């Protein structure tokens with residue numbers, strides 16, 4: 001069928017990452033051998049989708065072969081399995097680029113994370129997507145013969161490799177458009193070389209592929225006591241796009257297998273929603289939330305994983321118009337009856353239909369997530385741990401749904417002092433003290449820093465709950481979420497505490513007295529520290545610690561300043577306020593310190609307040625010298 005022309009094959013090296021990936025994949029996915037067929041059928045189906053789309057403008061690409069299909073052959077004597085499609089095909093350049101390198105961003109980092117531990121690696125590789133390279137799990141040699149649609153028969157290409165380090169490419173002839181992949185099966189996978197086994201795998205993993213998957217019919221032969229191949233093809237799969245079927249006719253397993261094939265995931269999805277919308281704008285949505293974040297989920301430039309179809313013709317799978325960025329973890333299919341088949345990205349941006357599909361998809365996803373949060377808390381905690389930080393982006397990005405998203409947020413809290421994020425804003429409100437008008441929170445670099453912060457002391461003493469936030473996105477999120485259910489969100493590290501929540505009349509009077517009687521020492525401290533602080537004052541929030549740092553309501557929190565600096569950004573240099581504990585021994589001691597040593601003591605007090613508030617000292621060597629001077633002088 002395919003004739004290699006008299007020409008020397010060119011040998012090339014796989015990209016280093018491909019070599020590593022192949023090695024690790026063969027090693028760790030050995031027991032998931034069946035997925036190779038799912039992946040290759042999925043690629044074949046994508047190739048047919050692409051051809052169908054390009055042929056809308058260029059019908060000549062279809063040549064005289066209009067019936068798109070995928071054919072599977074096997075030969076137990078030659079030990080081969082072939083996957084043949086009449087899709088778009090690949091040019092020589094495409095074959096070298098696609099099957100010699102990995103174009104995904106973040107590949108290097110991904111490979112670094114692979115540990116050699118089979119189980120962990122198989123999960124990670126699953127999230128990454130194995131695709132074509134999975135052929136090498138079961139094969140010791142793979143040949144790919146391909147001709148791009150529309151190019152002459154003698155401009156086909158044959159790619160071949162044993163998956164160890166190199167591949168060869170040579171020009172060839174191929175009568176039929178599309179791609180043929182011939183796998184030479186390893187000795188230990190004999191069971192795959194059977195019509196029965198291959199049919200079973202196809203029905204299990206690829207039943208929902210919308211194209212017919214064909215194999216030679218086999219008939220029982222009494223003489224040989226074997227199944228014998230006939231020369232007639234039969235269709236193995238249901239071959240209608242799964243999303244077009246009625247919900248009641250689709251089993252859970254079919255939904256799961258569809259997801260795994262189409263989105264190249266190893267794991268079942270966490271949850272999904274399937275809806276047919278009828279009326280003036282008709283479309284079908286099948287949207288899944290995965291169990292794990294994709295490896296490149298933090299890349300905000302990453303395109304959405306929503307495949308857009310128009311009347312079952314695949315149009316594109318990287319449109320940013322179909323879902324907002326903060327739902328980029330969702331994967332799925334949207335099939336519209338109303339969008340024009342020739343739609344371009346630019347038209348999508350303007351399209352009223354697309355806007356309404358997007359709004360409805362957001363609603364469906366939020367409904368799904370809300371349902372999970374209220375009825376399936378175990379699932380919700382998986383969801384929250386994987387995608388909570390991304391969902392938080394929605395607080396600032398999607399004001400029309402801000403309230404709904406806010407209800408879905410989960411936090412660590414002093415209520416249970418637990419690092420896991422399980423407390424909702426509604427939980428907080430259900431426990432709020434009578435007359436308490438604020439929801440208190442503390443942001444910090446880590447839960448450990450937050451939970452040991454001196455800012456919490458008075459709240460613990462008074463039994464007022466504080467939410468502890470330590471995700472990078474939290475500061476930004478809170479700058480967009482000022483209140484919830486009419487309670488304002490208030491940082492306990494800022495000077496805006498509602499004093500009525502944390503002090504009673506008697507305590508306020510005593511604070512006023514202290515401020516009066518300690519005025520000389522407060523002034524003296526300010527004199528020593530005026531270059532470093534904005535103000536020194538008596539604190540209402542300290543119980544055990546001698547001092548803490550707070551900032552003005554409108555200043556950036558020290559935590560945010562640190563994050564901005566770590567990201568290489570300039571942040572305004574605003575001085576903090578030093579709050580001191582009027583009842584602490586340190587204060588009494590300060591009154592006895594002579595003028596020569598007072599500066600050192602004052603600075604030491606400030607340094608430790610910065611440290612316990614989660615900050616860092618800009619000159620740690622000076623801090624150590626001061627500390628040593630004081631320790632040595634105290635002998």
Ligand SMILES: Nc1ncnc2c1ncn2[C@@H]1O[C@H](COP(=O)(O)OP(=O)(O)OP(=O)(O)O)[C@@H](O)[C@H]1O
Pocket residue numbers: 043044047085087088089090098099128129130131132133179263264
């Ligand atoms: N049968 C085929 N026909 C045409 N092109 C193909 C075929 N199989 C693979 N390709 C090309 O090779 C590329 C790489 O395939 P591979 O399966 O490794 O990754 P992918 O399908 O792009 O990504 P993933 O599997 O992670 O979704 C594909 O994107 C496609 O361009």
